[in-house]
Amino acid sequence: MIYSQLLKSQKGLFALLVDPDKYSFHELKGLSQRAQKASVDIILLGGSLTSASIEQTLMTIRQHSSIPIVLFPGNALQFSPSADAILLLSLISGRNPDFLIGNHVLVSQALHESGMEVIPTGYILIESGAVTSVQYMSNTLPIPRNKSDIVVATAIAGQQLGLKSIYLEAGSGADLPVPKEIICEVRKSVDLPIIVGGGLRTPDAVRGAREAGANMIVVGNVLEKDAGLLSELVGASR
Numbered sequence: 001m002i003y004s005q006l007l008k009s010q011k012g013l014f015a016l017l018v019d020p021d022k023y024s025f026h027e028l029k030g031l032s033q034r035a036q037k038a039s040v041d042i043i044l045l046g047g048s049l050t051s052a053s054i055e056q057t058l059m060t061i062r063q064h065s066s067i068p069i070v071l072f073p074g075n076a077l078q079f080s081p082s083a084d085a086i087l088l089l090s091l092i093s094g095r096n097p098d099f100l101i102g103n104h105v106l107v108s109q110a111l112h113e114s115g116m117e118v119i120p121t122g123y124i125l126i127e128s129g130a131v132t133s134v135q136y137m138s139n140t141l142p143i144p145r146n147k148s149d150i151v152v153a154t155a156i157a158g159q160q161l162g163l164k165s166i167y168l169e170a171g172s173g174a175d176l177p178v179p180k181e182i183i184c185e186v187r188k189s190v191d192l193p194i195i196v197g198g199g200l201r202t203p204d205a206v207r208g209a210r211e212a213g214a215n216m217i218v219v220g221n222v223l224e225k226d227a228g229l230l231s232e233l234v235g236a237s238r
């Protein structure tokens with residue numbers, strides 16, 4: 001089970017984010033093989049748009065690696081019953097009902113029937129410079145990066161609502177990653193596993209997020225430009 005891995009892993013997990021719209025099937029083959037070699041723990045599958053087929057992308061990755069595939073859906077269209085688990089995101093930093101409950105209702109029956117592991121996740125978007133795709137597509141305001149008290153209160157509310165993990169998100173390709181101080185404050189305030197992603201481009205940035213208290217690091221964007229960085233980034237997360 002992915003969640004127990006997230007709870008128990010002492011070394012920290014590294015998740016490679018694969019946006020189906022960003023890779024050709026040929027590129028996916030190379031990326032999956034590289035991820036396997038670099039000992040990536042989890043492949044997260046999802047993105048802001050939904051042009052490429054999630055199912056075909058998933059099957060292509062499966063052909064070339066045995067890394068568990070976890071859905072990270074931008075919306076209800078990005079569902080495949082063949083994944084190993086789903087980060088069922090509730091965008092608790094925002095006030096848009098579609099991303100708090102709406103998309104969840106649309107996919108709930110199919111998700112139930114699939115028998116897939118569900119990881120209910122409080123998704124907290126933090127201001128990171130220029131407007132990100134997730135901010136624009138979700139039509140929500142990120143929490144200002146100097147308001148760690150609001151981030152902490154939001155994470156605590158997520159825990160009180162019964163969510164099982166907290167995702168601190170700067171947004172894919174963010175100018176600035178989530179501040180380390182925010183990760184530290186949330187770490188002190190909730191008992192849940194913390195996932196951190198968005199704008200992490202260097203081993204130092206990955207190490208900083210881990211040291212601040214992240215249990216899982218997510219990297220996508222920088223690897224779309226240079227997949228050769230993968231091993232080094234995985235190494236920095238441990």
Ligand code: 1GP
Pocket residue numbers: 017169170171172173174196197198199200218219220221222
């Ligand atoms: C985005 O947190 C993930 O949802 C990863 O961000 O693509 O910037 O690495 P990057």
